[in-house]
Structure formats: C-alpha cells, structure tokens
Amino acid sequence: xxxxxxxxxxxxxxxxxxxxxxxxxxxxNDKKEFRVSELAIQQSETLNRLVEAMGYTSxxxxxxxxxxxxxxxxxxxxxxxxxxxxxxxxxIPVDDGSVPKIVEIPEFDAKLMDIDNGLLxxxxxxADYLNIVQLLNVSxxxxxxxxxxxxxxxxxxxxxxxxDEEDEAAKRAxxxxxxxxxxxxxxxxxxxxxxxxxxxx
Amino acid sequence: MKLLNFPLLVLEQILISMxxxxxxxxxxxxxxxKRLISLFKYNLxxxxxxxxxxxLRVFFTDKNKKHCLVCKIFxxxxxxxxxxxxxxxxxxxxxxxxxxYRGRFAVFCTPNIRDARVFIDRWLRKECCDNLNNAIFFNxxxxxxxxxxxxxxxxxxIDRTTMPTVPEKYxxxxxxxxxxxxxxxxxxxxxxxxxxxxxxxxxTIAYWDTYVVFSVWDKRxx
Numbered sequence: 001x002x003x004x005x006x007x008x009x010x011x012x013x014x015x016x017x018x019x020x021x022x023x024x025x026x027x028x029n030d031k032k033e034f035r036v037s038e039l040a041i042q043q044s045e046t047l048n049r050l051v052e053a054m055g056y057t058s059x060x061x062x063x064x065x066x067x068x069x070x071x072x073x074x075x076x077x078x079x080x081x082x083x084x085x086x087x088x089x090x091x092i093p094v095d096d097g098s099v100p101k102i103v104e105i106p107e108f109d110a111k112l113m114d115i116d117n118g119l120l121x122x123x124x125x126x127a128d129y130l131n132i133v134q135l136l137n138v139s140x141x142x143x144x145x146x147x148x149x150x151x152x153x154x155x156x157x158x159x160x161x162x163x164d165e166e167d168e169a170a171k172r173a174x175x176x177x178x179x180x181x182x183x184x185x186x187x188x189x190x191x192x193x194x195x196x197x198x199x200x201x
Numbered sequence: 202m203k204l205l206n207f208p209l210l211v212l213e214q215i216l217i218s219m220x221x222x223x224x225x226x227x228x229x230x231x232x233x234x235k236r237l238i239s240l241f242k243y244n245l246x247x248x249x250x251x252x253x254x255x256x257l258r259v260f261f262t263d264k265n266k267k268h269c270l271v272c273k274i275f276x277x278x279x280x281x282x283x284x285x286x287x288x289x290x291x292x293x294x295x296x297x298x299x300x301x302y303r304g305r306f307a308v309f310c311t312p313n314i315r316d317a318r319v320f321i322d323r324w325l326r327k328e329c330c331d332n333l334n335n336a337i338f339f340n341x342x343x344x345x346x347x348x349x350x351x352x353x354x355x356x357x358x359i360d361r362t363t364m365p366t367v368p369e370k371y372x373x374x375x376x377x378x379x380x381x382x383x384x385x386x387x388x389x390x391x392x393x394x395x396x397x398x399x400x401x402x403x404x405t406i407a408y409w410d411t412y413v414v415f416s417v418w419d420k421r422x423x
Contacts, residue, residue, distance in 0.1 A: 156230050159204035
C-alpha cells in the first residue's frame, strides 16, 4: 500500500475487542477534518496534553466540534496523522545528548517524506509545534541528509543560505527601516558600552 | 527550503544530525552558518584555520580528542578528515598526501575516481597508509562512483552464504560512524568486493551512495 493511500484512521477495531477505541476529531486551518485514534495522539505531547485536559467522553468526541489546530493546513496535518497512526504505541525516544545524533529513517517514514521541500518544511514546523519527537528527529535527519555530498556552493543553493554580503545588506536595510528614536537609543547604548559602563540605566 | 527560517530548536536538531564533513562544508557557506555551528555543536571547540596554497586545514578539538580536517574544497579536489594525525604537507598531490598518512581512519573527499584507484593500487603494493583500518571515499559531486574502481579487485565479491564466518556488518566503531553519517544497518558486508595483499592482509570495498568504503582486515575473515 502506498503512503498516499494509507488510511489515516485505523479501522482494525477487531484487534481490541474488549475496550472500544476512541477517535478524536481534529480540524486543520483550511477546515479539513481528521479522526485520529487515542493511541496515535500519544505520539504528540501537545495533543496528548490537550485531550487529557479536555477530558472528552466518547459522546463528547462525536457531539462537540472538532478540535481546531489553527496553524497547520490539511495537507500537512494528513501527513502528521498518517505518521502518528503508523507509529502508534511506539515508545517516544529520549534524547541521549550524543552529537552527532544517529537517526535511522524507517522505510515508511522515508516514503512519507518523499515530498517537495515546501511541504517538508511545513511538516517539520508541525512536528515541532505538536511536539512529536520522533517525527521531528526523522524529518530533521532528512534535511540534514540533503547536505551529503554537497560542496559549500551547492549547500547555499539547497538551503537557500544568504552570503555574508547579503546578510550585511539585509542588516543595513533593517537598521534603516528602524524607528529613528530606537536607533538613537541603540547608538547611545553602544557608546556607553564602549566607555566601559556596565549598565544602561 | 530556507534553512535559517526554522526555529532555533529545530535548527539545532538538523545540525546535530549532520556528520562532521557536512558541518564543516556548511560552516564555509557564511559567517552566520559558522556561528550557528559553533553555538550548537557545543563539543566542537578550539577551531583553528590554516590556509595553504591549495588547501584549508581546520584543527579542532572534540571534547578530549584532537582532529584535523584538510579540505581542498575550493578547487573541489581532495580533502581528508584525519584522526590521530596531523598531516604535514596537505597541499601536495594526493599520492604524496597519502604517503604521509599514518592514521587508522580517513575520509577522502574527492570526486576523482583516479585518486581512489591510485590509492588502492598503492595500498595493495604496501606503498601507503599501512596503519589504515578504514577509509571512506566521499564523492563531493554527489554522484555515485563508477565500477571502474573495482578493476583491481578482480570482481570478487563476498557471499555470506558460502563465507558464513565473514561478519554481517563492517566493524566500524561509533566515532567512525559519525564521519560516515548514518546507521550501521547499511554497512552490510555481503556483496562487497575483496582482494588479498601479498602479506596476507585483506581489503574489502563497498559502495554506499556517494561513498566508497574501503576496509582492511588483518587476516582472511572466512
């Protein structure tokens, strides 16, 4: 089954005959609705805390409006929930602080992230916002892997990195656009620093 | 994708997922990227840059270990990551550079397949890099190496069904894997090419995307 066709909602309810699984409803900022299992939600620390705080019953989930996720669009949210459903029940990794970090990208995740850079960018933002640790790990690894085999000139193009000259020009433009009074305060602050003052006040 | 538009915590995650050669190449992009790497890669301290005629050497200390990175990145020629050794004259031709090399692990950043072939020929004649355990040829153009590299190996391949005593994976230690980038699952020995040197040492060679992994075994592993 391709990733595109993978169901967002797990329909294999027969696997847990005793306890009925609860599916929460979420709505993206472009009004697309998703039903996500309770277990899958646990992959997101943000959503997990949110639903715990809401304390919805099965009836509430059906009768109350879907939970709105304001800053994520439907296309991105679909990928996020596909990932959560696929990895539901898995332990959330704890960062051991090792540098460089060794992250394996599973086949499913690699296919899921076989998307254009714009959408990958949104997926990373969503993983960060929803605090989905492992999705953030694999998506960041995917971005890191883009650097493999690249020269500095190629890296500038891949990551759209401005040169030092462009950075300087942007800084000058920002300073010129700054409020004149704020600039005066900043200059005064710099002057006092040069004179050896520890505090502006 | 504008890398610098990511939130700082995400940026940190991306940078700590990169291996050393990638980070150093990134650090050459601008002063801002260099500052970011210094900020997040808190264990990389004491940077020192040394420009030669054709090469740039970067010395750095990673916790208690001293490293030297030699890059000819500006001409896209050769470069190396070295541990255990400071290379004396890295701006000379590649063969002279390998003649001086006494480290046990190296990453040669070279798009020139001839350099890799010359290196293997010389190693088989015991003319260079005799302390070497593992070397990675890293194609900076991003293209895989072609098969002509294997001419010296007579197209002999490891087949673990008939050579069950060969380890399933290359025995890289964790530090070496940092340089290669990625997990150990890809470093499968099965299918690698191999050759025997006159003094009984064995070399294996494996392809992995833009990398060629050259490994030395003290004795026949089967």
